[in-house]
Amino acid sequence: MNSLFESVADVIASRFGVDREAIAPESTFDDLGLDSLSQIELVTALRKRLGADIDDEQMAEFSQVSEVVAKLEEIGVKV
């Protein structure tokens, strides 16, 4: 979970210009200033950077970073 979280946080920080230090597992997309379109953009970024296969509909269900990390863990994404 921990290193997977670090990887997701790195992707969010670099793709959206969010301060890396501001990203915690319990951070919501709202907290980070990411709207619904940014979440869909995150799907692409996670696929490209981590080979993670989550789809747009699944991502739309999530509201915080830890949920994304849990999903990646569930589908067996390794970093």
Added chain:
Amino acid sequence: MGGFAAAITGIGLVTPAGIGVPANWARFVEGTSTAAHHPDLDALPVNMACRVPDFSATRLGLRGAWQWDRYTQFAVVATLEALSGAGLTAGNWPDSSRVAVVMGSGAGGTATLEAQHAALLTDGPSDVSPMTLPMGLLNMAAGQVAIEVGANGPCLAPCTACASGASAIGIGRDMIRSGAADIVIAGGAEAPITPLYVSAFARMRALSRRTDDPGTASRPFDSTRDGFVLGEGAGVFVLESEEHARARGARPVARVIGYGASADAHHVTSPHPEGRGAKLAVRAALADAGLSGGDVRYVNAHGTSTPLNDSVESGVIRELIGSGTPVSSTKGVTGHPLGAAGAIEAAAAALTVHHGVIPPTANLTAPDPAMDIDLVHKAARHGPVEVALSNSFGFGGQNTALLIAA
């Protein structure tokens, strides 16, 4: 002067000459070119352009700029400067529904659209960004400016190609005149230095080929001119009625006193050989202001540095304004920023009447004798200028003329 004046109470500029009015005005008066070779364009038919130097919206403190195309970033930065100059604070409006945004562009977010189309072709539909349209559409600079400053009045993005920024200012003044808004943020923004735009203009033979010496390539009205150099940037005015400006103690930089628009209805890219549409626009602006051509003391020409534009435009100026009236083109410095050009050059005209200084045309060393107009070159001229004309002509034969007074 019998017409209506809209006060210009703030100006914002982002151009290849720099970020902010002081840097731009100094460079315009100095009259030196910003064109340069750019290695990232080396695979294209023409590898020079006029780029805004060291531009980073993030470094300028704009949160969320990653989801704006470069042309929108230019528009927002120029808007914030114009508001600050006008003594206005974004979001702090007595009635935000009375604040309008009119932000023209010719190419919109073409860099975004080109990149996402490439993603579609190489990686497939699921790799196309959901931000493609929010970043790429031509009305998004206007939309993002409204969001950024909290303006709830009418918001639109006129497109008249290379006249877009001037059309926006003319339409903005009309909105003040009709009472549709109390404050209008009006201008143009463009970021077209992309593979598609460079290639397309190159195939039209519209671009200068002086790639061995880029600094001399944009040379409006020179006998050796051979095309334009692509530029980018944004120009923005804060417009309001003179009464509105006076009531809040704002001193206008200058005033927009006339606006005329027309169509050549002739050809998509070639100007009418006698400049029929251009003359209609200039005449309409003069009629709007209640002036005659002899009242104009300076012409900021469209002056693209293409053989045909400069020759037809000089004929129009000669006939309607007079061969003794000083003329220069800002494009010698900035290259051609397409849809932003009209607004950037209206700003140059406003600063000319404000300061009483006529900037020279950069690179104009051998004025084409066929022009037969008073071409300001080599050095700026000093002295009062009561009224300036700014011309803008777009592909599609879409013409705009603005009259700007001190």
